[in-house]
Amino acid sequence: xxxxxxxxxxxxxxxxxxxxxxxxxxxxxxxxxxxxxxxxxxxxxxxxxxxxxxxxxxxxxxxxxxxxxxxxxxxxxxxxxxxxxxxxxxxxxxxxxxxxxxxxxxxxxxxxxxxxxxxxxxxxxxxxxxxxxxxxxxxxxxxxxxxxxxxxxxxxxxxxxxxxxxxxxxxxxxxxxxxxxxxxxxxxxxxxxxxxxxxxxxxxxxxxxxxxxxxxxxxxxxxxxxxxxxxxxxxxx
Amino acid sequence: xxxxxxxxxxxxxxxxxxxxxxxxxxxxxxxxxxxxxxxxxxxxxxxxxxxxxxxxxxxxxxxxxxxxxxxxxxxxxxxxxxxxxxxxxxxxxxxxxxxxxxxxxxxxxxxxxxxxxxxxxxxxxxxxxxxxxxxxxxxxxxxxxxxxxxxxxxxxxxxxxxxxxxxxxxxxxxxxxxxxxxxxxxxxxxxxxxxxxxxxxxxxxxxxxxxxxxxxxxxxxxxxxxxxxxxxxxxxxxxxxxxxxxxxxxxxxxxxxxxxxxxxxxxxxxxxxxxxxxxxxxxxxxxxxxxxxxxxxx
Numbered sequence: 001x002x003x004x005x006x007x008x009x010x011x012x013x014x015x016x017x018x019x020x021x022x023x024x025x026x027x028x029x030x031x032x033x034x035x036x037x038x039x040x041x042x043x044x045x046x047x048x049x050x051x052x053x054x055x056x057x058x059x060x061x062x063x064x065x066x067x068x069x070x071x072x073x074x075x076x077x078x079x080x081x082x083x084x085x086x087x088x089x090x091x092x093x094x095x096x097x098x099x100x101x102x103x104x105x106x107x108x109x110x111x112x113x114x115x116x117x118x119x120x121x122x123x124x125x126x127x128x129x130x131x132x133x134x135x136x137x138x139x140x141x142x143x144x145x146x147x148x149x150x151x152x153x154x155x156x157x158x159x160x161x162x163x164x165x166x167x168x169x170x171x172x173x174x175x176x177x178x179x180x181x182x183x184x185x186x187x188x189x190x191x192x193x194x195x196x197x198x199x200x201x202x203x204x205x206x207x208x209x210x211x212x213x214x215x216x217x218x219x220x221x222x223x224x225x226x227x228x229x230x231x232x233x234x235x236x237x
Numbered sequence: 238x239x240x241x242x243x244x245x246x247x248x249x250x251x252x253x254x255x256x257x258x259x260x261x262x263x264x265x266x267x268x269x270x271x272x273x274x275x276x277x278x279x280x281x282x283x284x285x286x287x288x289x290x291x292x293x294x295x296x297x298x299x300x301x302x303x304x305x306x307x308x309x310x311x312x313x314x315x316x317x318x319x320x321x322x323x324x325x326x327x328x329x330x331x332x333x334x335x336x337x338x339x340x341x342x343x344x345x346x347x348x349x350x351x352x353x354x355x356x357x358x359x360x361x362x363x364x365x366x367x368x369x370x371x372x373x374x375x376x377x378x379x380x381x382x383x384x385x386x387x388x389x390x391x392x393x394x395x396x397x398x399x400x401x402x403x404x405x406x407x408x409x410x411x412x413x414x415x416x417x418x419x420x421x422x423x424x425x426x427x428x429x430x431x432x433x434x435x436x437x438x439x440x441x442x443x444x445x446x447x448x449x450x451x452x453x454x455x456x457x458x459x460x461x462x463x464x465x466x467x468x469x470x471x472x473x474x475x476x477x478x479x480x481x482x483x484x485x486x487x488x489x490x491x492x493x494x495x496x497x498x499x500x501x502x503x504x505x506x507x508x509x510x511x512x513x514x515x516x517x518x519x520x521x522x523x524x525x526x527x528x529x530x531x532x533x534x535x
Contacts (some may be wrong), residue, residue: 093412
């Protein structure tokens with residue numbers, strides 16, 4: 001496997017405050033990398049830095065191309081779909097309009113129509129609620145909408161920020177089952193931030209443990225799962 | 238001189254009709270204000286003077302002998318591009334500045350356009366041509382041909398703007414950018430450009446408002462001052478976060494202002510009707526008739 005996303009020496013800043021210190025990791029082509037760590041460790045910050053939502057420096061390569069100097073819009077247009085924490089729903093727009101925004105930069109209309117059917121296949125509930133205002137959806141449905149919106153970008157890399165946040169366990173199971181299917185059937189690479197380490201490690205092939213803005217450990221997902229310290233601190237057994 | 242009941246009804250209908258004609262101008266000016274307000278939560282106080290300046294530009298073209306509609310079209314396009322340029326060059330640098338800084342920039346812009354118009358074209362009042370001359374439409378006697386045409390143009394502008402935001406991908410992207418800039422950028426929308434295009438559209442709509450108003454109020458560098466105030470009153474009345482509420486408010490203010498001027502307060506002080514509406518709405522119903530109430534959780 002070759003690397004789709006290569007990150008090395010990534011620093012990131014909130015104003016004058018440095019939040020990430022020389023982070024290194026990769027997402028393989030078709031692979032899933034999980035970012036684990038406690039609250040405030042820098043997981044969300046890492047995604048924001050990759051998307052160019054905050055100031056960052058270091059080397060970020062997407063398919064070999066340096067993207068560290070690019071604007072958020074430009075990164076998105078290169079095929080990085082970021083599902084932000086809080087889901088980023090356009091609450092006043094309808095479900096369908098939210099999805100159309102995902103396909104905003106695409107010009108291949110026939111393909112877009114097929115992708116609509118595809119995401120409605122994964123999440124039939126969204127099809128039922130097409131014309132409904134997105135702000136009226138439940139949390140789980142909004143998460144499905146956010147993932148679908150991202151899929152309509154036809155991304156090379158899907159970045160998910162806490163897809164399980166605030167959702168009932170059954171909904172979380174469903175969403176992770178679908179994420180696994182998307183990764184397996186369509187080969188979409190993923191970078192996933194997740195509090196629920198066990199769930200994330202099931203999905204991932206690589207994992208990075210972040211502590212106070214630094215990579216404390218990284219490697220194959222099964223290695224981290226087997227590590228005693230990780231198990232006690234994050235898996236809870 | 239005793240006037241008969243019938244002629245009093247006629248007079249009333251006439252006042253109502255003139256109110257609607259200017260109300261159309263207020264409606265689309267209100268729409269221009271709302272367009273920028275929705276994206277930035279700022280009221281562009283220079284909107285009126287920008288429209289006035291566009292109207293002078295159109296006047297210059299007709300003065301050079303251009304046919305009316307060609308001058309109209311070119312003015313709309315030039316105003317659109319001018320609005321974009323203004324946003325990019327003058328407004329953009331203050332995007333992250335405190336609200337007051339932006340307000341001062343808008344006031345400065347309005348002074349500059351006012352002075353520039355006076356310097357280029359003089360302060361004397363000028364006639365402005367209308368494409369709708371001739372006999373009143375539909376055989377009625379309450380509305381001049383220009384007034385009818387002006388209402389029609391206002392309604393066409395409202396319909397076009399509605400269709401643009403409702404049915405085109407660019408319109409959808411502009412709504413998205415106004416509502417949630419971060420999510421918009423994450424799907425690849427160039428949010429900065431959306432704002433610039435919003436300024437362009439507002440400037441183009443203002444130009445149309447100016448060209449429809451000028452045959453009624455005559456062209457001079459201060460022609461839009463009162464109109465902007467009425468438009469603002471209309472926007473506040475209808476709800477400044479709702480384009481069509483604001484447009485409805487514009488029509489309503491036009492009618493109320495005209496009737497108050499004719500029957501209650503006299504035309505000298507009718508501008509204060511606009512202020513009374515603004516204050517009244519802000520006191521009793523701050524979100525306007527059709528605005529969304531925003532409840533903040535603390």
